[in-house]
Amino acid sequence: MQPKKHIVHLPVYQPGKPVEEVKRELGLTEVIKLASNENPFGCSDKAKEAIVAELANTSIYPDGASVSLTAEAAARLGVETNQIIFGAGSDDVILMLARAFFVPGDETIMADQTFAQYKHNAEIENATIIEVPLNDGKHDLPAMLAAVTDRTKIIWICNPNNPTGTIVTHDELEQFLRQVPPSVLVVLDEAYCEYVYDEEFPLGLELLKSYKNLVLLRTFSKIYGLAALRVGYGIGHPEVISLINLVREPFNTSRFGQAAARAALTDEEFVARCHELNKQGIAYVTGELERLDLSYFPAHGNFVMFDTKHPSAQVFDGLLKRGIISRAKWSKYPTHIRITIGSREQNERFIAALEQVLQELAVQV
Numbered sequence: 391m392q393p394k395k396h397i398v399h400l401p402v403y404q405p406g407k408p409v410e411e412v413k414r415e416l417g418l419t420e421v422i423k424l425a426s427n428e429n430p431f432g433c434s435d436k437a438k439e440a441i442v443a444e445l446a447n448t449s450i451y452p453d454g455a456s457v458s459l460t461a462e463a464a465a466r467l468g469v470e471t472n473q474i475i476f477g478a479g480s481d482d483v484i485l486m487l488a489r490a491f492f493v494p495g496d497e498t499i500m501a502d503q504t505f506a507q508y509k510h511n512a513e514i515e516n517a518t519i520i521e522v523p524l525n526d527g528k529h530d531l532p533a534m535l536a537a538v539t540d541r542t543k544i545i546w547i548c549n550p551n552n553p554t555g556t557i558v559t560h561d562e563l564e565q566f567l568r569q570v571p572p573s574v575l576v577v578l579d580e581a582y583c584e585y586v587y588d589e590e591f592p593l594g595l596e597l598l599k600s601y602k603n604l605v606l607l608r609t610f611s612k613i614y615g616l617a618a619l620r621v622g623y624g625i626g627h628p629e630v631i632s633l634i635n636l637v638r639e640p641f642n643t644s645r646f647g648q649a650a651a652r653a654a655l656t657d658e659e660f661v662a663r664c665h666e667l668n669k670q671g672i673a674y675v676t677g678e679l680e681r682l683d684l685s686y687f688p689a690h691g692n693f694v695m696f697d698t699k700h701p702s703a704q705v706f707d708g709l710l711k712r713g714i715i716s717r718a719k720w721s722k723y724p725t726h727i728r729i730t731i732g733s734r735e736q737n738e739r740f741i742a743a744l745e746q747v748l749q750e751l752a753v754q755v
């Protein structure tokens with residue numbers, strides 16, 4: 391068999407370890423997954439009711455273009471319906487962007503430690519990846535701008551950045567956008583925007599009005615707690631959205647996903663509660679990290695990346711033995727781990743386990 395030559399070396403995505411697998415392998419009864427930035431509070435009850443109600447229509451194909459969901463999301467965001475495209479998670483929108491825009495030899499610019507799907511999908515299309523080092527965990531926009539050539543097609547900015555959690559500010563982003571050639575797409579991935587409370591966070595929807603080459607990515611997988619149902623979307627200029635729509639699979643979102651997302655949009659109280667509890671969780675976890683004398687990147691999403699001062703695999707294994715699944719092994723940050731903010735009880739259990747692990751490792755040294 392002869393696959394495309396440039397895909398055979400691609401890494402297979404390594405998801406956070408599933409809870410059931412860890413229970414089985416380590417013989418534990420209680421395991422907390424803080425590895426994939428999932429919502430520890432689940433999803434809105436209204437979304438659950440909508441999913442159950444939709445069961446009656448299981449044999450019927452979904453509305454391929456997500457018309458109702460698009461209309462409701464557009465109204466809430468204050469954009470036109472032709473400015474939105476839905477995908478099976480924002481992962482699917484990233485895939486569609488790559489599929490619609492890249493031809494072999496195109497260049498694409500991204501941070502050297504950011505969400506893996508930008509690179510993965512660009513590689514499948516045989517685009518040339520230009521990775522610009524994060525500066526103190528933060529996107530270096532001037533360096534990204536300096537990397538633009540006449541072959542550049544897409545620049546990816548993850549804000550807050552996964553895995554570091556840092557943000558670029560509105561002013562920094564606007565100054566950057568003013569200088570990017572209008573022929574280059576700028577994709578601003580705002581998967582965690584509903585968690586942010588920093589006043590300098592960019593108003594992406596405002597910037598869309600001035601920059602036709604800007605596309606925002608949003609998702610129902612994080613604060614809305616619907617990761618299993620795969621619903622995410624892109625927001626941009628109608629011309630860009632219609633180009634992406636050309637490569638969309640006919641039924642790329644499910645009936646359950648659409649119904650749950652529509653209901654979730656109406657439950658503002660659930661989102662506000664998760665935002666507030668996450669804010670308290672960040673304050674608690676970062677306070678404890680300071681007490682333990684561990685440094686961390688400014689955390690603007692629902693996760694914190696911190697320096698354990700030990701090889702991260704050792705801390706990861708130590709936490710795992712104590713029933714905490716974290717995320718480690720970032721090539722640029724060999725002593726850091728990333729942890730999702732959980733419920734108060736989960737956060738406390740994580741800190742207690744971390745203290746034990748660090749004590750154990752200190753004795754070994």
Ligand SMILES: *Cc1c(COP(=O)(O)O)cnc(C)c1O
Binds near residue numbers: 427481505548551610
């Ligand atoms: C989780 C995440 C996504 C995508 O999630 P979907 O479930 O595919 O919507 C996109 N970007 C970033 C940065 C993420 O962390």
